[in-house]
Amino acid sequence: MTTSASTTHGLVIRPLAGPEELDLFLGLTYSLDHELADDLATGRRVPEWMWVALDGDRLVGRIAWWTNKAGGEPQALDFFDLSLELPAEAREEIGLRLMETATAAVIPAGTQRPEFGRFMPADWRELPETRSHLESVFSVLERAGARPLVERLRLEWLPGTPVPEPKGRLEFRPVRDREDLVALMTPVMEGTLDAHGQAELASGLTAREAAEQHFDEEFAHYSSPREWWQVAQLPESGEPVGFVVPARNNYHHTIAYIGVLPAHRGHGYIDDILAEGTRILAAVDVPRVRAATDLGNVPMAASFARTGYDTFERAINYVWDAPGASGS
Template identity: 70%
Template sequence: MTHAPQELTIRPLAGPQELVLFRRLSYVLDHELAEDLESGRRRPEWMWVALRGERVVARIAWWSQGGDIPLFLDFFDLDDTLPEPERGEAGLRLLEAATAAVVPAGAPRPEYGRFVPADWREDPAARDVVEARIRVMERSGARMLVERLRLEWRAGTPVPAGSGRLRFRPVDGREDLLSLMTPAMEGTLDAHGRADLASGLGAREAAEKHYDEELARYTTPREWWRIAELPGGEPVGFVIPARNNYNPIIAYIGVLPAQRGHGYIDDILAEGTRVLAAQDGVERIRASTDLGNVPMAKSFERLGYVNFERSFDMVWD
């Protein structure tokens, strides 16, 4: 005899004490949850579960920089032992109910991002997990924006000395950097930058958005930020070494259109890596680049960065 599934209960966590319930499903960022709750980057009311009896069949959570509005959807997990369509239906009901409660009315839905194994397409089990979540997101109206390589430099990996072709100086304030970020938007291979331009933003507006929404939030020293110049003072590009809430990172890197094709990206990436590697206790440096940005990926590879994972971002138009 076949029994109908138990009724689905969908609700937010009652408080941090229910983190153990949330963690009945697993994801690579689970180890960050407790600290994120303590710091205010997450809130129990932004963390939801779908239950059949005592069994967690799906979960979802949003992240912020500590403000009152969730900025990013980064947890969405399903019980992958469930058959389809039950697995997908439970996920979709959770996604819709939680989004309606968490995202303010009229506000754009935060982007969804997920880390996935580097070989997820070749591994049938990993592919099933990834594609199950993509299907649910697409049913809710989301579309794939980009797949990215996640990269890591590890302590002990040699960092080449400067080639002497470029000189580096600190960034002298917001306008100094924006004056280079703006022309660097021309011909960008970055999917987020291209999407901003396609939405109608001008290059200057897109650069300001990137600066204000991401770069300005880093609390590590601005003295780490570097502008690359030719010996005569002509600007070539820039690199933003920083530290987010979890790791030292290469936050942003760019080469001006007129200077592309000369291999300067290797010099600029090496400088950013040297800045971070010189800080106390740095065991690794993280970075990412779009799968389609082959020149950038090759530069990271030449500098000894390892592709340890991938990620993808989905958006709602």
């Protein structure tokens, strides 16, 4: 990979020279700015993955990738901001040049580009300045060959919010091991309403392979106690009904995954299981519990609402469907 700068008509596009230039990158703003210093210190980001577009001394654009562990390959494109001081047309042209130049340097040609994810205010469509900026970002992504995959609700439970009491319909036990959970995740994956899960199946992965990938690439890296992970079962027979994975990721406590087995859907068990996962985290005095679900997954969104979670943001994901040359 190369990290050479690009200069055209006074516009300089280059990576950060090092962590000492973080303040330059912070010349534009986004809700994850407060995580950047720690990400750099822990290796989840490297300066070579953090690029800026400069018009003289003025920052007019920035882009950055992230990984979940030091030494890993870029896993997500999660920063892409353009100056609102620019007219919309110029904003998009500069954005596309920034996207092409940085991607060509960071992502090897012929490999799959990491997914783009963006957090947004829940009412972003009603905020003219925010909507203008985001629509420019989305336009650049589409011109660079990406397509929107899904818009999601970002949810939050705060201490003091009542959690529904157990109904006694289910019993819970800790997940025993990898196979115990993967075996339950597999049938849930087969009928998933989650757009990411559907995309994984459409890519050719079997439900079992998709479940294994989720476990190995996400759950296995959580440092929180695995005793928190619970299987829900019927009291009389011990038959599994579903599961919940309360966890602590790099940033927050979260309901990382939750599911009801197809044979037991339609009985409202999702509420019992979500409440149990929330109780486990509430019992260790967490400052908040985060979760997310697709905007189109109406039953899951309704369950979160009944359990005391509020929508505090939305998120959107864009994907590149096929590997190809970096840039467009």
